[in-house]
Amino acid sequence: MTQNREIGHIRAEPELKLMLLRHWTLFESIQNSNYMVAKMGLAKEPGQKELSKFLISIGVPIEQAKQKYAYMNPDVKNKVRENIMSVADQFGLNEIIMNSYSRQFNG
Numbered sequence: 001m002t003q004n005r006e007i008g009h010i011r012a013e014p015e016l017k018l019m020l021l022r023h024w025t026l027f028e029s030i031q032n033s034n035y036m037v038a039k040m041g042l043a044k045e046p047g048q049k050e051l052s053k054f055l056i057s058i059g060v061p062i063e064q065a066k067q068k069y070a071y072m073n074p075d076v077k078n079k080v081r082e083n084i085m086s087v088a089d090q091f092g093l094n095e096i097i098m099n100s101y102s103r104q105f106n107g
Helices: 026-031 034-040 045-057 080-087
Strands: 002-004 008-016 097-104
Touching: 026 034, 026 045, 034 045, 045 080
Parallel strands: none
Antiparallel strands: 002 008, 008 097
């Protein structure tokens, strides 16, 4: 962790390999993640069916998955990461976590 009074702290933390999740919907993030497209074969119909099974397995109804992530039901949203991790092996997503960095301001 690096500290500078002007910029705060830079912290390394594990994050899901889902494209722009904080800004898009969970569905869009999965559909646009190179990792998820490759692992689940999302470019073809069988992959889309696998995506539906995946969403069911992580307990996210499709209408919630298609809402902006920031506005998802908090009960569903708070469990997304934990639920994805619990079914990752089942869907061949053994490298779904990557290191990422975030800035946290002082004060």
